[in-house]
Amino acid sequence: MTTRSPVIDLRQITKRFGNFTAVHSIDLSIGEGEFFTIVGPSGSGKTTVLRMLAGLESPTGGDILLRGQRINDVPANRRPTCMVFQSLALFPHRTVGQNIEFPLKIRDVAPEERRKRALQLMAQLRLPESYYGKNVTKCSGGERQRVALARALAYNPDILFFDEPLSAIDYKLRKTLEKELKDIHRETGKTFIYITHSLEEAMVMSDRIGVMRQGRLVQVGTPNEIYTAPNSKFVSEFIGDVNIVPVRLVNGNTLQSDELGAQFVAPPMPSGFAAGHLVVRPESLRIIERREDAENALRGKLYNEYALGSRIQYQVRVGEQVFIVERLRQQALGKQRDSDVLIGWNTADSILVGD
Amino acid sequence: MAEISAHETVSGQLPAAKPAAWRLGPGRANAVPIILFLLIGFAAPLLAVIGYSFMPPRTFGLWQTPTLENYVSVFTGTSYISFLWSLGLGAATVLLLAVICYPVAYGLARVFGRWSTLLTLLFTIPLFVSENVRIYGWILFFIKNGVLLGTFKAWFGVEPESWLFTQGIIVLGMVYVYLPFMLFPMTLGVSMVPKETRDAAFDLGATRWQVFKEVDLPLSMPGIVIGFLLSFVLAVGAIAEAKVLGGQKVIPITHDIEIAFTYSQNWPLGSALAVLLMLVVGALVLLVLRRFDLDTILGRR
Secondary structure, X not given: OOOOOEEEEEEEEEEEEOOEEEEEEEEEEEEOOOEEEEEOOOOOOHHHHHHHHHOOOOOOEEEEEEOOEEOOOOOHHHOOEEEEOOOOOOOOOOEHHHHHHHHHHHOOOOHHHHHHHHHHHHHXXXXXXXXXXXXXXXXXXXXXXXXXXXXXXXXXXXXXXXXXXXXXXXXXXXXXXXXXXXXXHHHHOOEEEEEEOOHHHHHHHOOEEEEEEOOEEEEEEOHHHHHHOOOEHHHXXXXXXXXXXXXXXXEOOEEEEOOOOEEEEOOOOOOOOOEEEEEEOOOOOEEEOOHHHOOEEEEEEEEEEEEOOOEEEEEEEEOOEEEEEEEEHHHOOOOOOOOXXXXXXXXXXXXXXXX | OHHHHHHHHHHOOOOOOOOOOXXXXXXXXXXXXXXXXXXXXXXXXXXXXXXXXXOOOOOOOOOOOXXXXXXXXXXXXXXXXXXXXXXXXXHHHHHHHHHHHXXXXXXXXXXXXXXXXXXXXXXXXXXXXXXXXXXXXXXXXXXXXXXXXXXXXXXXXXXXXXXXXXXXXXXXXXXXXXXXXXXXXXXXXXXXXXXXXXXXXXXXXXXXXHHHHHHHHHHHHHHHHHHHHHHHHHHHOOOHHHHHHOOOOOOOHHHHHHXXXXXXXXXXXXXXXXXXXXXXXXXXXXXXXXXXXXXXXXXXX
């Protein structure tokens, strides 16, 4: 990713609303043609960052550079960027065609030319040609997504912003649209900057992900880096099911868990590490026969199991702590509830993080 | 059927379930009082007025041979001039109100924030005072040696001509009196335009003016249209402004109707005028609502 020349540079971008600081001094560089996703819980400041990039909000401090040019004071309508809004913000009093043609009409493109371009985009986004004269309010949720994207593409921006456009869509359609969006990204070669509160969604589509928390960018990396090497408990938890054990370093590379009364082998740790959290993903946690089968082991009771389709999740209780173990469906355990089980993991599959 | 009813009367018993055609369902049965009330209070007077308009002039019976004489005399006499004045003053009032109210409505809906409530209240308070009293207030303000001219004379020693008893002051009075009826629907209309939709238009390259023209105006149109209709219907039916502020320099149609019914005791002529006014205003309302289908504007259909 670093080989790409940067298209957008954020230099210590800060945004304050009265006494409230929504965005704390963010530094970020996004490459030409990259699919970059900002992830964070609601209120983490991600939408504010996007609105500043789009020019709908101006930063209180810091600079926004577009290919090296400072664009802080360039209004949204003169930036080569375009946003797909959370509400989609389609024009309800216009047809599908008129919606898509809006940016062209604004630029005084001739009607025949506009129509041609709109139909082209509709074909690209798999909207039937007959929808050209249809009122947008009569389109389904998925169709409206496509109209909104087509309208943004008609503007022909260098950078496209997405403010959680898929959040109100049901699961199955969302999965389809995520893939379509990634295909469109490939076809157009434009820079996509996407916002979501779902790291899962971010993982599917993005080249790189930035995780935001309380107005700060806490980690930036590829989906793989974020998944396998989260730099904090917050990031590790954000991806969904995860096993976290509070631990402290007792000597050399031995970790002590006071709650579990157990000791583990420490994976590579941040320098100066004294206490923190040991993270093991459910698919790295195994159910084993003998203690020797894994480098770290715990004895617990099988409490519940959940079928996830191709996989099965087991909930194992060790004292008060709940562990989640994931297995392929073909390797189902076939054990009774409350039976004793041994869970274990290899040190290389665990991660040590701070808060 | 008749036999069965006779039998019922004798036995004094109602059958368990008789789908009698004359019996009303609970919904309709409950609507009967309000239907009667509307028939007596609303439809009957209206029908009487329409009936009177076809009676010979200066008569008071409703059962004479119908004639079109009253309608003819409207156009041969001077009443049509009153008609034109009423429509003209109404149109001028509505146009002025639109220009004045849109910025205020925009401010109330978007800019003033929590001050909007207070401002709305200030716009509402005058409605608690009788219209006539408020209009007489304007007389005191504009009259010779009154608030405006008296002060002017005291400070500068010159005394300009009073604006009272001109067409302009009539329009001013109507603008003042009917302002809330334009302002509030308009404010509602402006506040119905979603912020993200305006942002989207701006983001797609539109200038502020284009955002206004392409998004704000069409999407707030329901409120604007309702404001136009409300204030126009009221302004065309206005009488006090022309009488008091205009000093009868201009005779609006409502004044003609009043004279016909009172001073000249010509009910049929007054009725014909009233019917014509209703037709003109009604046709206009229908026309506007047809042109601006509110549901279509809102994208609900």
